[in-house]
Amino acid sequence: MVALLQAKALGDELVAGLVSDEEIFANKGPSILSMExxxxxxxELKWVDEVITDAPYAITEEFLNHLFYEYNIDYVIHGDDPCLLPDGTDAYAAVKKAG
Known part of the structure; x- marks a missing residue:
């Protein structure tokens, strides 16, 4: 939750993306909490303005464009835990490439 508070401090609105249980399981194993x-x-967090419930685990250029044009975002933020795909590649490579 601290990452969300810190993210909110970077802008006017915070749009949080949630990954489905199925994608979490496929990429990391069972989730601690269900999507619900x-x-x-x-x-319910006061600093979250909107939630996207269909966020992909691996951020693609297509999804980034959706975020840029649909939500007018400035930053993509992830917690400090590694976000790797099963093959060891970085799930946020497209984000890093976009700057």
Whole structure:
């Protein structure tokens, strides 16, 4: 939750993306909380303005464009835990490439 508070400090609005249980399981194993539980927690945080419930685990250029043009975002932020795909590649490579 601290990452969300820090993210909110970087702008006027915070749009939080939640990854489905299926994608989390496929990429990291079983999740601690279900999507429903995560959504209930995140949507109630006072510094979260909007939630995207279909965020992909691996951020693609297509999804980035969706964020840039649909939500007019300035930053993509992730917690400090590694976000690797099963093959060891960086799930945020497209974000880093975009700057």
């Amino acid at each position: 539980e995560r959504l209930t927690l995140v949507i």
